[in-house]
Amino acid sequence: MSSVGAGRRRGLLLTAAGFAGVDLAAKALAETRLGDASVDLGVLQLRLLFNDGVAFGLGDALPSWVVVAFTAAVTVAMIVYGWRHAPGAGWVQRLAGGAVIGGAAANVIDRLPDGVVTDYLHTGWWPTFNLADTFPVVGLLIFTLTTFRDQRPAKPSAPEPGADSGKAADEPRLLNPW
Template structure:
């Protein structure tokens, strides 16, 4: 910590750095997986049991919704949503526990990876197929998993008010390790 930097400012900087690092890592992993999938799965499918590696392209958003819209409109909308997500996780990170910071970074990384992929050629590259669910990619997995973790963390009761009016922890897991 440098002279003049408060502990709260240093913690906020570290918290935000974790989110950015997770987002960059998630986006990089997905973009590399998309490039490898396009190179290796163009004419083949790999059966891994419950999961198949199969190349597909989505010109819409989730479940191909909006696939008839111009690419520029979809890129603009998903970029605005990604910016809103970035603002949320940036603002929330200093008060978040490490689980929420990782989940927020995963959501942001997944969103950014799909925007970058779509901006290149107008479609999102998908490569994971289950047979019972539309084909998807790691970015989608990061988004959904991160949102679920954040929703579960936000839904749990963090504090209760004791009879004397002071706030007390409602659950022993309410520490920095689990809070956002």
């Protein structure tokens, strides 16, 4: 493996650790400062809740070990995917991948001690969530947009004036759009 590939992989994991650290710190702050209080920030309120399900409380009737095992397996799959693709990915895609992995890992780490995830961001029209929930959504959106952008066909370039194409002047030229 090249040193560039190894560096990109390390960068992906460090980025993921950074996202996870930000979320876990925010959760610890929410737990120590909010309690039963609610802080109104306009369109968003800070309100402490504990989610024993997966996304939006789904699976809350399942045993906590099942939820932990499932979310851990999905997180490991994302890490493996990121590890394999980081050497060929651009910095924006690695940043997006770090957000996805970091958010997923933070929720698994938060869930391990007691089977629940700390949620603290409330809108009134959406289930209460945390930063770790937003990181994969934003990361996947950025990853998807950059993937489609990178797969667009390149525009054909016009020949330079006076360049000889090796064809007779009356022979038709075919432009390859791909």
